[in-house]
Each structure stands twice: as structure tokens, then as C-alpha cells.
Amino acid sequence: MEAKIIDGKDLSNRLREDIKSRVEKLKQNGIIPGLAVILVGNDPASAVYVRNKERACNGVGIYSRVIKLDENTSQEALLEYIYRLNVDETIHGILVQLPLPPQIDPNAVINAIDPAKDVDGFHPVNMGRLVIGEECFEPCTPKGIIRLIQETGQPIAGKHAVVIGRSNIVGKPVALMLLRHNATVTLCHSKTANLREIARQADILVVAVGRPNLVDSSFIKQGAIVIDVGINRVDDKLVGDVNFQDACHVAGWITPVPGGVGPMTITMLLENTVLAAERKWVG
Numbered sequence: 149m150e151a152k153i154i155d156g157k158d159l160s161n162r163l164r165e166d167i168k169s170r171v172e173k174l175k176q177n178g179i180i181p182g183l184a185v186i187l188v189g190n191d192p193a194s195a196v197y198v199r200n201k202e203r204a205c206n207g208v209g210i211y212s213r214v215i216k217l218d219e220n221t222s223q224e225a226l227l228e229y230i231y232r233l234n235v236d237e238t239i240h241g242i243l244v245q246l247p248l249p250p251q252i253d254p255n256a257v258i259n260a261i262d263p264a265k266d267v268d269g270f271h272p273v274n275m276g277r278l279v280i281g282e283e284c285f286e287p288c289t290p291k292g293i294i295r296l297i298q299e300t301g302q303p304i305a306g307k308h309a310v311v312i313g314r315s316n317i318v319g320k321p322v323a324l325m326l327l328r329h330n331a332t333v334t335l336c337h338s339k340t341a342n343l344r345e346i347a348r349q350a351d352i353l354v355v356a357v358g359r360p361n362l363v364d365s366s367f368i369k370q371g372a373i374v375i376d377v378g379i380n381r382v383d384d385k386l387v388g389d390v391n392f393q394d395a396c397h398v399a400g401w402i403t404p405v406p407g408g409v410g411p412m413t414i415t416m417l418l419e420n421t422v423l424a425a426e427r428k429w430v431g
């Protein structure tokens with residue numbers, strides 16, 4: 149059996165059509181949804197992601213403001229920008245591109261963002277609401293992962309979902325979101341014993357570690373849904389955490405890298421920005 153590909157680019161394009169019409173509706177009511185993205189320093193990958201976010205905003209009619217700051221920017225100076233954006237009526241979403249240079253504490257920065265404008269969903273208020281199942285901004289990559297799983301048409305409820313990786317951006321929130329969809333969730337990490345055996349029990353396997361080829365077919369149950377969150381550059385080529393060719397022989401569905409989770413991250417950012425504007429509109 150060969151796995152079916154879950155095409156994140158195609159799903160993104162379809163979802164962006166819906167986002168476009170929501171933006172149109174807001175504009176008809178005098179509201180232009182606005183996203184501010186702050187980029188600190190010269191990380192080349194971050195620069196590409198920020199440019200892609202700007203293009204994506206333009207594509208759906210969201211007003212985009214990119215603020216580029218020097219790599220030596222102090223934490224105080226960055227916080228000052230955030231405080232101003234918090235009270236800027238034209239901005240509905242604020243995002244600080246990660247990673248940040250070493251002189252800046254990312255938690256201090258995330259804590260400074262108004263939770264109502266935290267379209268990344270990283271603020272402790274939004275994270276806490278996610279934990280207790282209240283309305284919040286769901287972090288973009290995990291939100292995209294849930295949509296990709298739903299795209300298979302397979303129910304999440306009652307399934308055993310195994311997440312490998314416990315980052316605050318992906319692993320922990322996606323585990324909570326799968327739980328919210330009534331999966332039975334196992335969260336694995338670098339100290340997990342018998343990782344392969346646990347992974348092989350998964351109906352849904354999410355791999356978010358950042359290690360190329362960590363997972364091959366021996367980690368995968370026949371017919372499982374495999375979501376590869378890894379973005380690794382190997383010999384100038386982009387590869388995930390899953391050995392795609394090998395995994396395809398066993399998985400039922402699988403996301404490619406590139407073209408799987410990545411495009412969905414930006415699409416969910418657009419959706420969260422529209423949501424922020426809609427929430428402000430209806431109050």
C-alpha cells in the first residue's frame with residue numbers, strides 16, 4: 149500500500165478563498181484587518197517566513213505592517229514597539245518572529261503582547277485557555293495540523309495520537325488540541341523510553357523534533373496518519389523528520405515536506421488575524 153499525500157498547499161489555497169471573503173465582509177463594515185510582524189535580526193529563514201507572511205496578507209486583503217529591527221535591538225526597545233502596537237486601532241494581530249537574538253527573553257516579549265492581539269496564540273492567557281478548553285487563539289502550526297488530519301476524513305475522537313516533541317510552539321499545544329478532539333494522547337520527548345514501540349501504536353503520529361529521518365517505517369502502524377512538522381536543511385534540500393519514501397509504504401496518509409504543515413502555518417495566521425478583527429467588531 150502507498151500512503152495518500154495530504155497536500156497542505158492545496159488545502160491552504162482553498163482555505164485562503166474563505167479567508168478572503170471574511171476579509172471582504174469586514175471591509176464592507178469599515179474594518180480592515182491588520183497584522184503587524186516584528187522581525188529582529190538577520191536570520192535568513194526568518195526573513196523568508198516574514199516575507200511569505202506579508203505576501204500572504206496581501207493575497208487575502210489583510211493590511212500588513214512589517215517592522216524590521218537591528219540584531220542588537222534591546223529587549224526594552226522591542227517591548228516599546230509592542231506596547232505601541234497593543235493600542236494601535238489599525239492593528240488586530242501582533243506577531244514577533246521567533247527565534248529572537250540572545251539578549252532578548254522570548255517569554256518577556258510574548259507576555260507583553262495584548263492576548264486579544266496574540267494571533268500566534270503563544271501568550272500564557274491563550275495557552276491557559278487552550279488547556280481549560282475556553283475560546284482562545286490556537287497556535288498556528290498546531291491548528292494547521294488539526295485541519296490536515298481532518299482533511300483525511302478520518303475521525304480524531306477515540307484514536308490514539310502520539311506526538312513526538314514537546315515544544316511550546318508545536319508539541320505541547322498540538323497534544324492539547326488532539327485531546328480537545330477526544331483523541332487519546334501520548335506525548336513523547338527526548339527522554340521517552342521505547343519511542344519506536346510507542347509510535348507504532350499511533351493511529352495519528354505527529355513528529356515535531358527537528359531531526360532529519362528520525363522516523364522511518366519501523367515507527368509507523370499500518371494505515372496511520374503521519375504528520376511531519378520537521379523543516380530541516382540537508383545538503384541544500386528541505387527534509388522533514390520522517391523518512392518520506394520509506395514511511396509511504398506503511399502509512400495510510402502522510403504530509404510532505406515541503407508542502408505539508410508549513411503552508412498551513414501561514415494560512416492559520418491569516419485566519420487568526422481575521423478572527424481577531426471579527427472579535428473586535430462584534431465585541
Ligand SMILES: Nc1nc2c(c(=O)[nH]1)N[C@@H](CN(C=O)c1ccc(C(=O)N[C@@H](CCC(=O)O)C(=O)O)cc1)CN2
Nearest residue numbers: 197243244245246247268288406407408409410411413
Ligand atoms: N512567531 C512565530 N515564529 C515562528 C513560528 C510561528 O508560528 N510563529 N513558526 C516557525 C516558522 N514559520 C512561521 O513563522 C514557518 C515555517 C515554515 C513555513 C513554510 O511554509 N514552510 C515551507 C517550506 C519553506 C522553506 O522553503 O523554507 C513548507 O514546509 O512547505 C512557514 C512558516 C518558527 N518561528
Ligand SMILES: [Mg+2]
Nearest residue numbers: 407408409410
Ligand atoms: Mg511541510
